[in-house]
Amino acid sequence: MRTKIVAGNWKMNKTLAEAKALTNEVLNLCISEVKSAVKVILCVPYPFLQSTTEQCEGTTIAVGAQNCSEHESGAYTGEVSAAMLKSIPVPYVILGHSERRQYFREDGPMLAKKVDRALAHQLTPIFCCGEPLEIREKGTHEALVRQQIQEGLFHLSAEAIGKLIIAYEPVWAIGTGKTASTQQAQDMHAVIRKELAAKYGDKVAQSIPILYGGSVKPDNAKELFSCPDVDGGLVGGASLKARDFVDIIKGA
Ligand code: PGA
Numbered sequence: 134m135r136t137k138i139v140a141g142n143w144k145m146n147k148t149l150a151e152a153k154a155l156t157n158e159v160l161n162l163c164i165s166e167v168k169s170a171v172k173v174i175l176c177v178p179y180p181f182l183q184s185t186t187e188q189c190e191g192t193t194i195a196v197g198a199q200n201c202s203e204h205e206s207g208a209y210t211g212e213v214s215a216a217m218l219k220s221i222p223v224p225y226v227i228l229g230h231s232e233r234r235q236y237f238r239e240d241g242p243m244l245a246k247k248v249d250r251a252l253a254h255q256l257t258p259i260f261c262c263g264e265p266l267e268i269r270e271k272g273t274h275e276a277l278v279r280q281q282i283q284e285g286l287f288h289l290s291a292e293a294i295g296k297l298i299i300a301y302e303p304v305w306a307i308g309t310g311k312t313a314s315t316q317q318a319q320d321m322h323a324v325i326r327k328e329l330a331a332k333y334g335d336k337v338a339q340s341i342p343i344l345y346g347g348s349v350k351p352d353n354a355k356e357l358f359s360c361p362d363v364d365g366g367l368v369g370g371a372s373l374k375a376r377d378f379v380d381i382i383k384g385a
Pocket of ligand 1: 367
């Protein structure tokens with residue numbers, strides 16, 4: 134049995150004061166309302182990692198970053214290393230989000246290096262994959278997502294890949310209000326798990342959590358999360374409202 138995971142991806146939103154207030158609200162609602170054993174992760178912007186970590190200390194909520202550098206350290210102005218995240222300490226990091234792939238040209242080889250840096254510092258990557266609309270319409274989405282998994286992850290040993298969380302996020306569903314149907318989500322999660330099993334064996338593939346992302350909302354979370362291969366969600370827009378986010382957590 135894989136534990137359900139709900140991760141909030143705040144993207145580039147909120148000020149420090151707003152971030153503190155939102156974290157507080159999520160914490161309070163979780164304490165009073167969430168009874169099941171769901172792993173909750175708040176992936177907040179870099180400037181809020183320290184304060185969110187302090188606020189979540191001693192609770193069941195964990196903190197994650199939204200990216201890290203593929204380099205260990207050095208002259209990379211504006212970048213943040215895995216070692217820095219670990220030193221806070223932040224345990225999770227989103228890697229390969231479609232917005233990073235699209236706007237910052239992050240590709241398979243670069244993401245493979247980022248995954249390595251994160252694992253070298255004992256961070257858990259939340260590795261994102263997913264197809265844009267034109268690929269879905271062409272019908273080549275399965276091939277593309279398999280390729281993203283191969284390029285980003287297949288250099289890893291079975292032991293190393295077993296430490297990851299994967300998130301399937303169809304780009305056409307991100308921030309659009311258009312969610313994948315439960316069948317579409319389940320089908321792609323099964324494709325990913327099959328791909329993992331072909332390379333690493335069934336036991337490893339069955340142990341890796343695969344989250345769905347793309348317009349997850351309180352009213353669709355429960356149905357999506359009930360699919361056999363969907364182990365929770367990566368939530369963008371709805372994670373910025375404590376009430377909605379906690380209702381999604383309750384859906385898991
Ligand atoms: P969304 O974003 O929930 O706003 O669609 C999901 C994500 O990009 O992780």
